[in-house]
Structures are given as structure tokens and as C-alpha cells.
Amino acid sequence: MPSPATPARAPGPxxxxxxxxxxxxxxxxxxxxxxxxxxxxxxxxxHYPVCPLLRLTGILCPGCxxxxxxxxxAHGDLAAALGANAVAVVGYGVFAVVMALWLIRAVRGVPxxxxxxxxxxWSLGAVLLVFSxxxxxxxxxxxxx
Numbered sequence: 001m002p003s004p005a006t007p008a009r010a011p012g013p014x015x016x017x018x019x020x021x022x023x024x025x026x027x028x029x030x031x032x033x034x035x036x037x038x039x040x041x042x043x044x045x046x047h048y049p050v051c052p053l054l055r056l057t058g059i060l061c062p063g064c065x066x067x068x069x070x071x072x073x074a075h076g077d078l079a080a081a082l083g084a085n086a087v088a089v090v091g092y093g094v095f096a097v098v099m100a101l102w103l104i105r106a107v108r109g110v111p112x113x114x115x116x117x118x119x120x121x122w123s124l125g126a127v128l129l130v131f132s133x134x135x136x137x138x139x140x141x142x143x144x145x
Contacts, residue, residue, distance in 0.1 A: 019109060023102040030095070038074030042067035060135050062087055062128040065145025084145045087131050 040047050053061045065085035072080035073092060081089050102112045134140035 014109075016107065019106040020103070023099065023106050023112075027099055027103075034070060034074045037067055037070045042071050060132065060144055062132045064135075068145055083142075086143060087128065 042048050048067055051061055051064050053059055054064055063085070066088045069081045069084035069088040070092075072078075072084055073089065078089070098114070105112045131143065135143035
């Protein structure tokens with residue numbers, strides 16, 4: 001126990017392996033998911049469930065075509081990935097940037113905190129809504145999987 005005259009030392013940064021555990025585990029999980037989708041083709045019926053919204057209403061949701069997009073992306077076919085679900089491909093890019101920042105900050109010992117203002121969440125929702133509406137209209141058929 002330190003004496004009253006000596007100030008207590010602040011704990012130092014956690015060891016590198018401990019700081020990297022969460023981002024590396026997250027990256028490993030996403031890599032495993034992409035590996036699975038890359039191996040089990042969603043274009044063949046019976047491997048994955050059908051989108052409930054599409055089955056019940058015939059309307060494409062913003063995620064429809066996401067598995068086909070991930071499959072094409074895992075095989076390096078960016079054109080097919082964009083054709084299946086362009087929003088998903090943008091999401092892959094955003095994920096890659098966030099992962100890179102998280103790994104860099106973990107190595108440097110700086111905590112990763114993402115604070116997203118509500119206006120960004122509302123904007124994302126609006127983009128997904130417009131994407132969903134347009135891909136279900138005749139002139140937006142290029143956005144349909």
C-alpha cells in the first residue's frame with residue numbers, strides 16, 4: 001500500500017494480446033461466416049431460409065440478395081456482388097475500415113469508441129428505405145438480386 005506521500009500509479013495499458021483479443025475474435029467470426037457462405041452456395045435452393053418478407057409479400061427487403069452478394073464477394077466477383085446487393089458491398093467496405101481502425105487503435109493501446117449521432121442512424125434508415133422502395137419498382141430492377 002503506498003504511503004500518503006507517494007501518489008498511486010495509474011495502471012498501464014493492457015498487454016498487446018489482451019488488447020487485440022476482441023478485434024481479432026470479431027474478425028475471425030466474420031471471416032468464418034464469409035468462408036461458410038463462400039463454400040455453401042446460396043444460389044442453390046435448400047441451403048438457407050427464404051426471406052420471410054419476400055415469401056409473404058413478394059417485396060424485396062434491403063437484405064435480399066445479401067447472401068448471394070457475400071458468396072460472390074468471397075469468390076472475388078465484385079460485379080456479381082454489387083448486382084446481388086449493392087448496399088451489402090458498401091457494408092463490407094465500412095466493416096473493413098472499422099476493423100482496420102479498431103486493430104490500429106488496439107495495437108496503440110487507444111480504446112475504440114464509436115459514437116454515432118442519431119442523425120446518422122436516421123440517414124442510414126432513410127437510405128435503406130429508399131433502396132428498398134427503388135429496387136421493388138420497375139425502373140429499379142437493376143438493384144434487384
